[in-house]
Amino acid sequence: MRIALHDVTRRFGAFTALDRVNLEVESGELIALLGPSGSGKTTLLRIIAGLDWPDEGEVHFDGEDALSRSVGERNVGFVFQSYALFRHMTVFENVAFGLRARPRRSRPGEAEIRARVERLLELVQLGPFGKRYPAQLSGGQRQRIALARALAIEPRILLLDEPFGALDAKVRKELRRWLRQLAAAA
Amino acid sequence: MTDIELHWDDAFAANRKSTPDHVRGRLSPENAVLPGFPSQPQASRTASMSVRKATRARDVRADPAPMRWAIIGIAVTFLVLFIVVPLLNVFAQALARGFGAYFAAIVQPDAIAAIELTLLAAAISVGLNLVFGVIAAWTITKYEFWGKSVLITVIDLPFSVSPVIAGLVFVLLFGAQGYLGPWLQEHDIKVIFALPGIVLATVFVTFPFVARELIPLMREQGTRDEEAALTLGASGLRTFFRVTLPNVKWALLYGVLLCNARAMGEFGAVSVVSGHVRGETNTMPLHIEVLYNEYQFTAAFAVASLLALLALVTLIAKVVLEGRATNAANSE
Amino acid sequence: MSGATLARYRWRVIPGFGITLGTTLLWLSLIVLIPLAALFLKTTELSLVRFVSIITSPRVVHALELSFGLSLAAAAVNLVFGFLVVWALVRYQFPGRRLLDAMVDIPFALPTAVAGIALTNLYSENGWLGQLLAPLGIQVAFTPLGIFVALVFVGLPFVVRTVQPVLEDLEAELEEVAATLGASRLTTIRRVIFPAILPALLTGFALAFARAVGEYGSVIFIAGNLPNVSEIAPLLIVIRLEEFRYADATAIAAVMLVASFLILLAINLLQRWSGRRGGGLS
Numbered sequence: 106m107r108i109a110l111h112d113v114t115r116r117f118g119a120f121t122a123l124d125r126v127n128l129e130v131e132s133g134e135l136i137a138l139l140g141p142s143g144s145g146k147t148t149l150l151r152i153i154a155g156l157d158w159p160d161e162g163e164v165h166f167d168g169e170d171a172l173s174r175s176v177g178e179r180n181v182g183f184v185f186q187s188y189a190l191f192r193h194m195t196v197f198e199n200v201a202f203g204l205r206a207r208p209r210r211s212r213p214g215e216a217e218i219r220a221r222v223e224r225l226l227e228l229v230q231l232g233p234f235g236k237r238y239p240a241q242l243s244g245g246q247r248q249r250i251a252l253a254r255a256l257a258i259e260p261r262i263l264l265l266d267e268p269f270g271a272l273d274a275k276v277r278k279e280l281r282r283w284l285r286q287l288a289a290a291a
Numbered sequence: 292m293t294d295i296e297l298h299w300d301d302a303f304a305a306n307r308k309s310t311p312d313h314v315r316g317r318l319s320p321e322n323a324v325l326p327g328f329p330s331q332p333q334a335s336r337t338a339s340m341s342v343r344k345a346t347r348a349r350d351v352r353a354d355p356a357p358m359r360w361a362i363i364g365i366a367v368t369f370l371v372l373f374i375v376v377p378l379l380n381v382f383a384q385a386l387a388r389g390f391g392a393y394f395a396a397i398v399q400p401d402a403i404a405a406i407e408l409t410l411l412a413a414a415i416s417v418g419l420n421l422v423f424g425v426i427a428a429w430t431i432t433k434y435e436f437w438g439k440s441v442l443i444t445v446i447d448l449p450f451s452v453s454p455v456i457a458g459l460v461f462v463l464l465f466g467a468q469g470y471l472g473p474w475l476q477e478h479d480i481k482v483i484f485a486l487p488g489i490v491l492a493t494v495f496v497t498f499p500f501v502a503r504e505l506i507p508l509m510r511e512q513g514t515r516d517e518e519a520a521l522t523l524g525a526s527g528l529r530t531f532f533r534v535t536l537p538n539v540k541w542a543l544l545y546g547v548l549l550c551n552a553r554a555m556g557e558f559g560a561v562s563v564v565s566g567h568v569r570g571e572t573n574t575m576p577l578h579i580e581v582l583y584n585e586y587q588f589t590a591a592f593a594v595a596s597l598l599a600l601l602a603l604v605t606l607i608a609k610v611v612l613e614g615r616a617t618n619a620a621n622s623e
Numbered sequence: 624m625s626g627a628t629l630a631r632y633r634w635r636v637i638p639g640f641g642i643t644l645g646t647t648l649l650w651l652s653l654i655v656l657i658p659l660a661a662l663f664l665k666t667t668e669l670s671l672v673r674f675v676s677i678i679t680s681p682r683v684v685h686a687l688e689l690s691f692g693l694s695l696a697a698a699a700v701n702l703v704f705g706f707l708v709v710w711a712l713v714r715y716q717f718p719g720r721r722l723l724d725a726m727v728d729i730p731f732a733l734p735t736a737v738a739g740i741a742l743t744n745l746y747s748e749n750g751w752l753g754q755l756l757a758p759l760g761i762q763v764a765f766t767p768l769g770i771f772v773a774l775v776f777v778g779l780p781f782v783v784r785t786v787q788p789v790l791e792d793l794e795a796e797l798e799e800v801a802a803t804l805g806a807s808r809l810t811t812i813r814r815v816i817f818p819a820i821l822p823a824l825l826t827g828f829a830l831a832f833a834r835a836v837g838e839y840g841s842v843i844f845i846a847g848n849l850p851n852v853s854e855i856a857p858l859l860i861v862i863r864l865e866e867f868r869y870a871d872a873t874a875i876a877a878v879m880l881v882a883s884f885l886i887l888l889a890i891n892l893l894q895r896w897s898g899r900r901g902g903g904l905s
Contacts, residue, residue, distance in 0.1 A: 351798065351799050351802045352795060352798045352799070352802075354714070354715075354808060355808070359715055362707050362710055362711050362715070363711045363715055363717050365704070365707050365711075366704075366707045366708040366710070366711035366712070366723075367711070367717075367719075367723065369704045369707070369708060370708060370723050370726065370727070372752075373772075373775060373776055373779060374726050374727070374729050374730065374776075374779065375726065376745065376751065376752070377738065377741040377742055377745055377776065378726075378729060378733070378741070380741045380744060380745050380750075380751060381737060381740075381741045384741075384744055423646070423647070423650045426643050426646050426647055426650075427647040427650070427651070429639075429643050430640075430643040430644050430646075430647045433637050434637065434640050434644070436640075436644070442647070442648075442651075444887070444891075445651055445655060445656065446651070447887070448655055448659070449655065451833050451837075451883045451884070451886065451887045452659075452837065452880065452883060453836065453837025453838070453839065453857050453876075453879060453883070454735075454837065454839055454840070454857075455837070455839050455857040455858075455860050455861055455876075456662070456837065456857075456860070456876045456879060456880060457658075459662065459860060459864060459872060459873070459876050460658035460659055460661055460662045461658055462864060462869075463658075463661045463662060463665050463869065463873065464657070464658055464661045466869075468867065468869060469661075470661060470664075491654070494654055495654055495655065495658065498654060498655070514637060517637055518637070521637065521638075526638075527637070527638035527639045531639075549732070552732050552734075553732075555734070556733070556734025556735065556736070556737070557734070558734060558735045558736040558739075558839065558840035559735065559837075559839035559840050559857065562839075562840075562861070563861060563864060575734075576734050576735070576736035576737070576840065577736075579736045579737065579740060580736055580844075583740050583844065588740075588744070591740055592740065592741075592744075595734075595736070595737040595740060595741070598733070598734045598736075598737050599733060599737055602729060602732040602733045602734070602737075605732050606725055606726075606728055606729065606732055607725075609725075609728065610725055
């Protein structure tokens, strides 16, 4: 899906986080935003996801206005820097959350949800971990569960905010390689 | 993302070129690994799709307005009904007959005696609990030893015991028919129905306050500062007074205030151990009960208002001290 | 060396372990342990038959039922309304919020006798609220309903103050993530926020319950104190003491203490359960 940002501006009081940002992302592209901390990367991602709104400018998904849609309607997967896994739910329940949260009409059956979640867990190579709690996982494993959870809703866009910031170099390398493969296959 | 593998983008660009054209848009696990997965129906579109230049930021975490106002309404009504109104009532009833009657009730001899006794008993109790509370907190937070959690439970015990039972146990020990009763009578020592009994009961009930305020804070602060002082050659006592105490001064002060408020206001435990002798063994709360039972309502409320003022002062102090404690923590 | 081994050496590093532990144990023994031991010692002086006959006598049974029953009800009310209060205080802005937040501690700081006479006066026939309720045929003062009101008052801060820090510390990202995953507001509250604060809610409930069971000062003014009607267990203990029937008083106290210990145990288990599963970010 094409993303188009046009003259997006976001101010926080006297501080301008984003100043007339223009960006176009084609379908299937994998884009990395690089910049020093405080340069507005997270703000931009949040605006695309619908967790924040620009003061000026437009955001289009496939030519249609995205700003008039709420975050749930935008179908954007978001992986936070701090993973934001639900601590009181098992790994399985975390990944299944987005599917179970759907209104009854469009919700898949339990059997199908189970199948999808298990497939996702296999994908991130954490198949046997379904019954564990996030507190029992390492940082790298939590990162992958957060990713699996975002993927479960089959998002049109996947946003990752500093996804490897809290991990050590070796794990970072592996996850990056793996993410590249995921994007390449999409 | 400040550290980058510069070759990554090149490698990826090469990858991208090999991506088949017909695979569009959605990054989904089926495309990645398993083919043949049923596709998800599109999310329904909203009606208004007009392009907007300036948009209103809508907080994702905000509750809808009707729900907000309903909850605020219920919460405020509940708090006003159960807390504000009774509190106001104390002062309203105290001043029901004007300031003259108010002051007359307070300076009445029995009332003065009650006030003096309350202040004395509270001063002793708080003083004792201050010293031993600090020592207990030090023991628990600066050392590791077996049975620590048992110790903490014991410290918390008075909180879960009814004040009446607190008084009862001291009567069982020191009362005329108590275990030590005969011995005390022999030596003409009065504990129950006298100041010592009141102090004991008050100490029992208010002991946890100081320790509980200090323990979480001291636990968080750890032993680093003390160890530093020791390496610099300070003695244990010096370390305690110059390093540990200053670190916890606001929490300690607040613990003392709470302890004092509870000590001065304790009713159930003291009621059991005191003899209810007017002018001698009646604390302020007991005196309030006496006045109330004699239908001297205005006088009762007048004395009560003094304690209510104390409670308000304690709360104000809490807010102020919490502000100071936060500032101290932030400036570290 | 492992952390545990190092920790064990710490007490040799910081001086004063012996004396401070000794002093603490001595003080606790004098003030808490020995007095409580006296209570249980006295209990054992009773034969089992006598003990059972005391605590199963109608008046005692009624007093215990009244105390525990009304405490449970009052704690339940505090659970529901305390939850709404803490939600409003933490999540919303409205005029007077900070003032009301500070006032939540009033039942904690106000002497029980003061609260007792204030509530009695308030709900008596000529009182501000009693006047409003009388035409409706509702009598609060000098009835079990009055006891209930007083118990709600004393337990109010417990639920609020226990849940407040948990709700305040709940990361915004949890709700945002749920929103990106398509959850409605109601679903997010139900399945993400509520389970996270449930342990604290239950702990607050247990604390309010424990406090209410032992409450004396706030209640005896507004209760009718009629035996078998509106007489709470602590009052019965006091009456027995005044009659020098120490054995009876001790027996009732022992039953109440055992119940309190069980509640304390439940609180500890709850807190450990909540610590293991947690309710926030991971």
